[in-house]
Amino acid sequence: MTKLPILQVKDLHKTYNGNAVLTGVEFEVEKGQVKAVLGPSGSGKSTMLRLMALLEPADSGEILLKGTRIGSREHKGHTLHLPERQLAAQRQEVGMVFQRFNLFPHLTAVRNVMLGLTSVKGIAHHEARSQAMDMLKKVGLENRATHFPSELSGGQQQRVAIARALVLNPSVMLFDEPTSALDPELVGEVLEVMERLAETGMTMIVVTHEVRFARRVANEVTLFDGGVIVEQAEPEQFFTNPQHERTRKFLSHVR
């Protein structure tokens, strides 16, 4: 039985200033799956996430959302990038959480969560606020709703950022090293929110250095290196019996 993947990338290539960052990546995530992506810095894992979130154009290759190509189209053998307006509409389907939270500092927590609802979905202020409050409750921050980002801890900011992406009801959530910018004692609360999110059946791709999280929560673990996927396996297999020498080496460093 093969399920239709929610998000799929085919033969993805990306070059920055002559440096090949992605060299033919094949990747997919099925509905309800949680995929953890590991790999050394500069291996291209964050770049893949940005391309999937349509924040940067791929040089070549395809990104498919529920079987439909997004971000670009083929025209007479050339890859054409869609205009920004169409990209904006497609991005609503993909939730993105950034390493450095990127909350809007001029808006309170609840306003951060509301902005997508009011300015993208056109939902009325009152309704947007109640939806945003519900979402803040889910990440345990309803009592911080009127605080500005500067008044929140890093962990709280990242939880607001998760709520901000979730409230738009995306088909898949992308996490770009969501705990890497946090003080160690704040990592736990963010991972807890993500674990609960996974339990609700949300499809998630998590680029992370948290090996324990990958092992406990992910259905599948992927190792990225040199712009390609080196190994992809279930957590148990990946961590106890990796097939590739490169994976063994990587794991010996992170543990």
Place this chain on the structure above:
Amino acid sequence: MLFDPDIFFAQLVSTDYMKGAALSVAVAVFSLILATVIGFFMAIGRTSRRTYLQAPAHFYVWFFRAIPALLVLLIMWNALPQLIPALRADWFSPFLAASVGLGLVEAAFMSEIIRSALLSVDEGQGLAGRALGMSPAKVMLKVVLPQAIRIALPPTGNEFIGLVKYSSLASVISLRELLTTAQVGVNITFRYAEYYAAAIIYYLVIVSVLSILQSFVEKKFAWTSKTAKSKKGMDVVNTKVGIS
């Protein structure tokens, strides 16, 4: 000849001075509004990657930064009506010529202030807005601009104060603003010290009020909740805003 306080106080409360001061402030306000609007579009042009937007903006800033404001005012008032008959009509007043002339010059400087303010907003902000599915215009309006305004406020306050003083240049096109008022009085009475001293007081008051206004507006952009402000004080803002 001693300093005569009676003459000084008589001028201080005279309607001529009050009108002059009001005109000075009005010219500054109108030219700042015009300069901000033009300057915003020039800043957009200069930060754009498209040459057809960048080039005209570049030219504008280059041109108006080079030309003395005094010369622009003289051209506005003397040369333009010669070239454009429509400007010989009554509605083209010294006030309008001064406001537009100073506004055009000031726009070149405002564009630089706004440009650096736009550039100083963290790239991650636009990225986060786009990731939510916001259009480029919405990202500018709802995410980047509110943060850029906060950064542009202090230098804009400086420019505003500068414009109040630059409005005195409009004396050459017979606008009776504050300094012209003083000068006219001096020409009749030769009481230099008293008339100039009254002008000093007016400028001091105007700039003081503007400074208070500015700090009031800046507090509006402090981005802290009121409860936190009373608990922790303003240092929260200074240390933490801008990190994320």
